Amino acid sequence: MAVAPKADFFEASLRAVADHELHRKLQNASDRHLDHVAQARAEFPPFEAERDAARRIKEQSIARLDELLIELKRRLEENGCNVIFAATAEQARDYIVSLAKKNRLRRAVKGKSMTTEEIGLNQALGTAGLEVTETDLGEYIVQLRGEPPSHIITPAIHLSKEDVGALFAEKLNMPYTAEPEALTAEARKRLRSAFLGADLGITGVNFAIAETGTLVVVENEGNGRMSCTLPETYVAVLGIEKVIPKLSDLSHFLEILARTATGQKLTTYTNFISGPRRAGEIDGPREVHVVILDGGRSAMLADAVMREALYCIRCGACLNACPVYRRIGGHAYNSTYPGPIGSIISPSLFGSAAGHLPFASTLCGACRDICPVRIDIPRLLLHVRWRETETADETRALAWPRATARARAAVVRFARMARHPRLIRMMARIGLALLGPFARDGYVRRMPPPFNNWTKARDFPVPRPRSHHGTANGAVKRGRVP
Amino acid sequence: MGRSNVAEFHKIIARLKTALESPAPSGTPAPSSGDSSEPAPVAPPNNRAELISSFAREFEAVSGGFLGVLAPDEAARRIASLAQEAGARMVAIGEGVTTDASLFTHALEGAGCVVEKFGKLDDGERPAALERLARCDLAVAEAHYAIASTGTFAVVGAPARPNSLTLLPPISVIVVHVDRLVANVAQALAALGPDLVSAHRLSLITGPSRTADIEKRIVLGVHGPKSLYGAIIWPRNG
Numbered sequence: 001m002a003v004a005p006k007a008d009f010f011e012a013s014l015r016a017v018a019d020h021e022l023h024r025k026l027q028n029a030s031d032r033h034l035d036h037v038a039q040a041r042a043e044f045p046p047f048e049a050e051r052d053a054a055r056r057i058k059e060q061s062i063a064r065l066d067e068l069l070i071e072l073k074r075r076l077e078e079n080g081c082n083v084i085f086a087a088t089a090e091q092a093r094d095y096i097v098s099l100a101k102k103n104r105l106r107r108a109v110k111g112k113s114m115t116t117e118e119i120g121l122n123q124a125l126g127t128a129g130l131e132v133t134e135t136d137l138g139e140y141i142v143q144l145r146g147e148p149p150s151h152i153i154t155p156a157i158h159l160s161k162e163d164v165g166a167l168f169a170e171k172l173n174m175p176y177t178a179e180p181e182a183l184t185a186e187a188r189k190r191l192r193s194a195f196l197g198a199d200l201g202i203t204g205v206n207f208a209i210a211e212t213g214t215l216v217v218v219e220n221e222g223n224g225r226m227s228c229t230l231p232e233t234y235v236a237v238l239g240i241e242k243v244i245p246k247l248s249d250l251s252h253f254l255e256i257l258a259r260t261a262t263g264q265k266l267t268t269y270t271n272f273i274s275g276p277r278r279a280g281e282i283d284g285p286r287e288v289h290v291v292i293l294d295g296g297r298s299a300m301l302a303d304a305v306m307r308e309a310l311y312c313i314r315c316g317a318c319l320n321a322c323p324v325y326r327r328i329g330g331h332a333y334n335s336t337y338p339g340p341i342g343s344i345i346s347p348s349l350f351g352s353a354a355g356h357l358p359f360a361s362t363l364c365g366a367c368r369d370i371c372p373v374r375i376d377i378p379r380l381l382l383h384v385r386w387r388e389t390e391t392a393d394e395t396r397a398l399a400w401p402r403a404t405a406r407a408r409a410a411v412v413r414f415a416r417m418a419r420h421p422r423l424i425r426m427m428a429r430i431g432l433a434l435l436g437p438f439a440r441d442g443y444v445r446r447m448p449p450p451f452n453n454w455t456k457a458r459d460f461p462v463p464r465p466r467s468h469h470g471t472a473n474g475a476v477k478r479g480r481v482p
Numbered sequence: 483m484g485r486s487n488v489a490e491f492h493k494i495i496a497r498l499k500t501a502l503e504s505p506a507p508s509g510t511p512a513p514s515s516g517d518s519s520e521p522a523p524v525a526p527p528n529n530r531a532e533l534i535s536s537f538a539r540e541f542e543a544v545s546g547g548f549l550g551v552l553a554p555d556e557a558a559r560r561i562a563s564l565a566q567e568a569g570a571r572m573v574a575i576g577e578g579v580t581t582d583a584s585l586f587t588h589a590l591e592g593a594g595c596v597v598e599k600f601g602k603l604d605d606g607e608r609p610a611a612l613e614r615l616a617r618c619d620l621a622v623a624e625a626h627y628a629i630a631s632t633g634t635f636a637v638v639g640a641p642a643r644p645n646s647l648t649l650l651p652p653i654s655v656i657v658v659h660v661d662r663l664v665a666n667v668a669q670a671l672a673a674l675g676p677d678l679v680s681a682h683r684l685s686l687i688t689g690p691s692r693t694a695d696i697e698k699r700i701v702l703g704v705h706g707p708k709s710l711y712g713a714i715i716w717p718r719n720g
Binding site for chain 1 (some may be wrong): 487490491493494495497498499500501502504510540544553558562600601602603605607608611612613616629630631633634639640641644645646649662664667668670674675676678679681683684685686687688689690691692693694695696697698699703704705706707
């Protein structure tokens with residue numbers, strides 16, 4: 001998974017900011033989501049207690065991740081699963097591709113899985129000659145469009161029903177309709193035959209229970225259940241952070257996950273898979289392969305601050321709450337994981353190419369407030385920013401430290417000037433006079449270098465002839481403090 | 483592949499051990515040896531009537547059709563008439579957990595349905611059995627437990643009670659014994675227990691299959707059943 005360079009991000013976000021239709025769709029979906037979440041929380045008084053319990057379990061699990069993974073591996077193997085640890089995305093892909101070749105697999109159905117997006121599995125399987133069908137409706141839609149998902153829970157959040165109608169009319173040769181029911185029915189028909197004809201099923205995993213050697217897959221549509229039930233070979237892909245100690249820990253997560261992800265009390269299906277089908281059963285695959293991915297996570301674990309990011313349960317709520325995500329959408333980030341949580345983890349997972357993402361935040365804290373496991377996302381954003389500037393590689397060293405030095409020098413100059421009221425008043429007058437020629441309709445939309453970077457993305461309001469300082473000063477002199 | 487992956491496993495575990503030697507995040511408590519799994523304080527309705535009314539309300543809130551609290555023979559008649567109303571020709575039935583499924587079989591056969599049952603099958607028979615199940619119009623299954631606070635059924639798979647009974651046919655009917663109603667998710671997981679979970683495929687089912695992927699509009703029946711009916715079985719002498 002490649003992340004686009006900073007310049008592309010800048011271009012893409014400028015384009016997105018100008019796209020009012022995109023705002024309407026994002027706003028519509030995000031507002032609905034946030035309303036549902038608020039209601040689900042209000043109706044469930046123990047929500048805060050469950051949040052605390054879930055947070056505590058994550059802290060304790062991550063603090064003994066090594067032991068838990070050893071236990072998980074042992075229990076999964078006792079249940080008849082093949083367990084594979086992959087240090088890198090490439091190792092995970094290679095294992096699954098070689099498994100597909102060994103078992104002569106032709107057709108794969110996939111449940112929604114961000115981890116397989118992260119490792120670029122579809123392309124790898126496609127190159128190996130497999131036909132891969134995404135079966136989550138949103139994923140199916142973006143796959144037909146040849147796009148990646150733009151949200152980790154609602155992959156097609158950037159599309160209207162009319163967009164989907166036009167897409168189905170073009171790609172599936174059905175008469176145009178914008179009725180979600182009719183579009184869903186068409187997808188059901190086509191995907192049902194894909195399920196029955198598939199020989200490989202792939203899903204992600206929400207929780208892995210070490211005590212019982214069980215994979216828990218949470219979903220609403222039933223496609224995850226189909227993918228792990230019908231094909232003869234089943235592959236589950238999960239990050240190392242998904243492990244929890246005990247079955248009894250799970251309820252705390254189930255009580256908060258759906259309420260925050262979709263505003264439901266519980267998702268429609270919570271599936272427990274502990275191994276291949278037993279003798280005499282018709283359900284379940286003959287082979288279960290569990291691919292457990294590090295892919296940069298152990299480096300997050302080693303960083304005392306970043307470790308908190310491993311508590312994330314991928315509910316997607318911070319995306320909908322984020323004013324930046326709501327303006328630019330998921331595609332502008334050009335990372336598997338967009339939004340606030342994506343801005344934190346992308347640099348760890350995909351390297352310094354994603355190093356600019358933590359800067360795409362206003363640090364307003366809405367993400368921290370909505371996070372069901374109380375991850376202090378703004379603190380982590382600042383930490384990743386600091387790390388990106390301090391430990392920059394060769395190319396980044398050219399850009400960021402210089403910018404930092406410039407900013408530092410500017411602040412020092414301003415501090416010096418601010419000690420002389422007369423000087424600062426004079427500078428303000430000069431500034432006002434210089435800005436005058438650039439003003440149009442009350443705003444300065446373009447300034448000459450070196451200030452043009454500021455106005456590239458912002459409009460500067462024309463300063464009022466009388467400054468705040470002047471107004472306040474006058475008031476004090478007249479004996480009225482405003 | 484085997485040996486190299488064992489090496490990879492040890493390498494990753496070693497890396498995690500090293501990573502964990504760095505100080506724990508500030509502001510977070512050190513891992514305690516205390517039991518992290520104690521359920522949060524949920525005030526459970528602690529009598530049957532409250533559990534039943536809570537279940538019925540929540541089940542209907544997730545678009546389930548609640549058939550009522552019924553004696554086994556009443557449930558059989560109700561399901562048979564449901565099958566007739568829906569025009570169901572082929573019906574699949576799973577083995578009961580506490581209820582004798584033959585009651586349902588007789589009632590449905592009496593209503594003119596062809597009833598599919600499942601037992602231990604060889605691998606070779608699997609594809610045909612799945613095809614048959616996928617062609618059924620309606621399926622009846624008994625859940626191990628039901629959760630009152632969420633309107634959820636916990637169904638546990640077994641050879642004569644396939645998990646896909648509640649997945650493939652477009653109309654799904656799930657019954658549960660009244661004694662197996664529990665207050666919340668934590669109680670359901672405790673009742674199922676680690677041994678059952680590690681030995682079976684199971685699903686918690688909360689309403690019919692649904693999606694909100696197109697403009698967040700809820701559409702039912704995207705992959706799994708479009709309709710889900712539920713009944714609570716309360717035997718007359720129970």
